[in-house]
Amino acid sequence: MSKVLRTYASFDVVEAARRRIRNVFSNGCKVYLSFSGGKDSLCLAHLVMQEITTGAVDPARLTVVYVDEEGMYPDIIEIVHHWRKRFMAVGAGFEWLCLEFKHFSCLNALTSDESFILWDRAKADRWIRTPPSFAIQRDPRLKVGQETYQQFLARTHSDGINIDGVRMAESYQRVKYMSRSMTHRLTPEGQGGISTGNRISPLYDWKDSDVWQYLLEHNVQIPMSYLYMWQIGVAKNRLRISQFFSVDTIGNLYGMSQFYPDLLERVIGREENAYLALLYYDTEMFRRNTLNRRELEKDDAPKDYRALLSDAFRNIARDYPTEHARKIAMDYRGAYLNFGSRMNANHLKRFYEAFKAGDPKGRSLRGLIAVVKANDLKEAQEA
Numbered sequence: 001m002s003k004v005l006r007t008y009a010s011f012d013v014v015e016a017a018r019r020r021i022r023n024v025f026s027n028g029c030k031v032y033l034s035f036s037g038g039k040d041s042l043c044l045a046h047l048v049m050q051e052i053t054t055g056a057v058d059p060a061r062l063t064v065v066y067v068d069e070e071g072m073y074p075d076i077i078e079i080v081h082h083w084r085k086r087f088m089a090v091g092a093g094f095e096w097l098c099l100e101f102k103h104f105s106c107l108n109a110l111t112s113d114e115s116f117i118l119w120d121r122a123k124a125d126r127w128i129r130t131p132p133s134f135a136i137q138r139d140p141r142l143k144v145g146q147e148t149y150q151q152f153l154a155r156t157h158s159d160g161i162n163i164d165g166v167r168m169a170e171s172y173q174r175v176k177y178m179s180r181s182m183t184h185r186l187t188p189e190g191q192g193g194i195s196t197g198n199r200i201s202p203l204y205d206w207k208d209s210d211v212w213q214y215l216l217e218h219n220v221q222i223p224m225s226y227l228y229m230w231q232i233g234v235a236k237n238r239l240r241i242s243q244f245f246s247v248d249t250i251g252n253l254y255g256m257s258q259f260y261p262d263l264l265e266r267v268i269g270r271e272e273n274a275y276l277a278l279l280y281y282d283t284e285m286f287r288r289n290t291l292n293r294r295e296l297e298k299d300d301a302p303k304d305y306r307a308l309l310s311d312a313f314r315n316i317a318r319d320y321p322t323e324h325a326r327k328i329a330m331d332y333r334g335a336y337l338n339f340g341s342r343m344n345a346n347h348l349k350r351f352y353e354a355f356k357a358g359d360p361k362g363r364s365l366r367g368l369i370a371v372v373k374a375n376d377l378k379e380a381q382e383a
Contacts, residue, residue: 013206020202025057030160033064037076038241040165043214052090063093067149070118071128071244073225098131101149105245117145128266166201228259305348339372
């Protein structure tokens with residue numbers, strides 16, 4: 001199992017990010033900044049704005065890109081409005097995209113339709129909210145309903161350098177992915193980069209504490225939804241801004257609805273399966289492992305997860321009618337054949353529940369494989 005090597009510089013991560021940003025603009029290329037209104041992109045936006053106001057970088061080459069995912073809390077939209085005005089005031093461009101991108105929804109695993117289409121014009125009367133009048137709602141380059149926004153932007157913004165607020169500390173698998181992607185090419189001097197292709201992540205080495213400290217010290221306004229999530233008991237390392245139908249965020253809908261009175265009504269009107277998050281959130285459907293779930297299941301008979309997995313993999317063609325669902329199921333079956341004999345009871349439970357809950361991007365699978373490998377290494381070292 002490969003190790004992630006870390007080195008330490010004589011300056012802090014904030015100064016490192018500033019240097020990376022200046023270096024990006026020094027190339028004379030167009031620069032696209034991915035902005036979400038979340039904590040990481042707020043840090044990146046503030047750093048870029050500081051470099052603009054001090055004259056270190058040219059705002060005329062900058063375009064800020066916000067992908068409006070339709071299902072967003074209103075205070076996040078207010079934050080994005082605020083930063084749109086700030087960037088445009090200094091001469092930068094701002095693209096507010098309300099396009100019909102294909103978007104994965106954890107709820108659609110319950111149907112034969114796995115893709116949630118943002119701003120689906122056929123369902124305009126059911127949109128969670130109305131797009132801003134200035135938003136880009138049509139683009140002839142988009143393969144409507146077929147492309148994710150990542151695919152679309154990689155193709156349409158290939159004429160410049162793309163910067164984002166992605167950080168390694170967000171997850172273990174991201175550490176592994178970024179360490180590989182940033183070192184797969186070496187310079188003649190043997191130095192690795194901090195980018196993949198034309199995408200650069202200036203904050204890649206920031207920890208959560210660095211993000212919150214920066215926002216506090218620079219008095220950067222954050223969305224109130226972060227504070228609301230904290231109040232309903234979301235762990236600090238899970239305070240994430242995302243479209244409502246992500247498996248990481250849908251379970252917060254019920255608790256957050258107390259702060260947004262009409263939220264649930266609008267969400268259920270757009271996606272009828274959303275009520276299942278309220279009924280079954282503390283179950284294996286959403287991979288929860290809470291005290292409440294343990295209380296609900298305390299009298300249940302123990303589950304034989306090996307038998308359940310064998311049964312689940314027996315009829316993939318019949319039980320998974322769409323191409324993508326079959327691919328994910330086959331990926332899980334292949335991983336089970338390779339690593340199943342090395343999985344302990346806890347691994348098997350997590351593996352089964354991730355498979356049954358749906359894992360459209362394969363993130364849970366990659367993370368679980370990494371955990372099994374790490375356990376192998378630990379046992380080998382102790383032997």
